[in-house]
Amino acid sequence: MTLGWYLAVSAIIFSIGVGGVLVRRNPLVILLCLELMLNAGNLALVTFSRMYGGEGGQIFALIVMVVAACEVTVGLGLIVAISRRNLPVDVDELHELNG
Amino acid sequence: MSEVLFFIAAIAAIVGAVGVVAMRNPFYAVLALVCHLVSLAALFLLLRAEFVAAAQVVVYAGAVMVLYVFVVAYVGGAEEIRSGNAMRVLGPLFAVAVAIELCIALLGSALSGINSQGAAYKPGFGEPARIGKLFLTDYLFAFEVASLLLLVAAIGAIVLARRRRGLEDDDGSxxxxxxxxxxxxxxxxxxxxxxxxxxxxxxxxxxxxxxxxxxxxxxxxxxxxxxxxxxxxx
Incomplete structure (x- = not known):
């Protein structure tokens, strides 16, 4: 397969993630959709690494995995804190910061 | 052979991604994401990124998803459908617009390697030994910053999720x-x-x-x- 196909798959997965973040209201599922977008970026990075024959893109993909793990940790901590305070786990209800 | 594997893995990845968005129950969404991640690891293998594929399966599909399953079990609850939400119509439209725009960018990019099978294969490409050497030489700063970021995230998660009320009951006092x-x-x-x-x-x-x-x-x-x-x- 030519490498353009991989980039097309990456683009499709990224836009599915964008749609999920906009449509869903459960913060857990929003975090899952963020993971989708990060993984689409990873796929593009690994594809470019293959395209140019250097490992730099793979290193970048591993760093993105670390960042995704950190994001998951903090995001899930926030969700646990929300549910401890008996607030609704719904991003439309949690709009205190709107001002 | 690699074409067949590519199409199987790509279709599984896209179906998994759609499942994450479409599943009503967050638990099934997490399982769909596991399916998506495993098939993405297969795509990484086809791109000769063995170490990244292994890390994807072990770290992502293993550790991070277990964390998700724990929190889903703790919080739980499927979301109810509420009518009259403008985002339910605008969101998919925006997603389609982003997909079209990305495809235009892909077709319009003058990348020389986009219609090729990639650079010539060098022995040892993507091996753990080479990744590790690069991490400790060329990309040392990124490596150190990543470790610091993990530390900050671990402390942040403990601070966020701790119990704030002090000793509520007499048990254990x-x-x-x-x-x-x-x-x-x-x-x-x-x-x-x-x-x-x-x-x-x-x-x-x-x-x-x-x-x-x-x-x-x-x-x-x-x-x-x-x-x-x-x-x-x-």
């Missing part, structure tokens, strides 16, 4: 531990830590003998705490 029924002069920690002195003071105050284990635990604990408070006040 100091007073209950001290007041527990135990035989005297058996070398318990309470004797070693000097709570025996407290009992002796109580005895002196009563003017009689205060047998350890004679009073009810709750009352004794209350008496001990009261006498300690008195010492602090004095």
């Amino acid at each position: 100091i007073a209950r531990v001290i007041g527990e029924r135990r035989p005297s002069y058996t070398g318990t920690m309470a004797e070693g830590a000097g709570t025996r002195q407290v009992y002796q003071e109580i005895e002196a105050g009563h003017g009689g003998s205060f047998e350890i284990g004679s009073a009810e635990p709750k009352e004794r604990a209350a008496a001990v705490v009261a006498s300690e408070d008195g010492e602090d006040g004095a």
Whole structure:
């Protein structure tokens, strides 16, 4: 397969993630959709690494995995804190910061 | 052969991604994401990124998803459908627009390698040894920053998810531990830590003998705490 196909798959997965973040209201599922977008970026990075024959893109993909793990940790901590305070786990209800 | 594998993995990845968005129950969404991640690891293998594929399966599909499953089990609950939400119409439209725009960017990009099978394969490309060497030489700064970021995230998660109310119930508190029924002069920690002195003071105050284990635990604990408070006040 030519490498353009991989980039097309990456683009499709990224836009599915964008749609999920906009449509869903459960913060857990929003975090899952963020993971989708990060993984689409990873796929593009690994594809470019293959395209140019250097490992730099793979290193970048591993760093993105670390960042995704950190994001998951903090995001899930926030969700646990929300549910401890008996607030609704719904991003439309949690709009205190709107001002 | 690689074409067949590519199409199987790509279709599984896209179906998994759609499942994450479409599943009503967050638990099934997490399982769909696991399917998506595993098929993405297959795509990485086709791109000769063996170490990234292994890390994807072990770290992502293993550790991170277990974390998700725990939190889904803790929070739980499927979301109810609410009508009249403008985002339910605008969101998919925007997603389609982003997809079209990305495809235009892909077709319009003058990348020389986009219609090729990639650079010539070098032996050892994407091996753990080379990744590790690059991490400790060319990309050392990124490596160190990543470790610092992990530390910050771990501390942040503990601070965010800790219990804020302090001791809500009496169970496990100091007073209950001290007041527990135990035989005297058996070398318990309470004797070693000097709570025996407290009992002796109580005895002196009563003017009689205060047998350890004679009073009810709750009352004794209350008496001990009261006498300690008195010492602090004095």
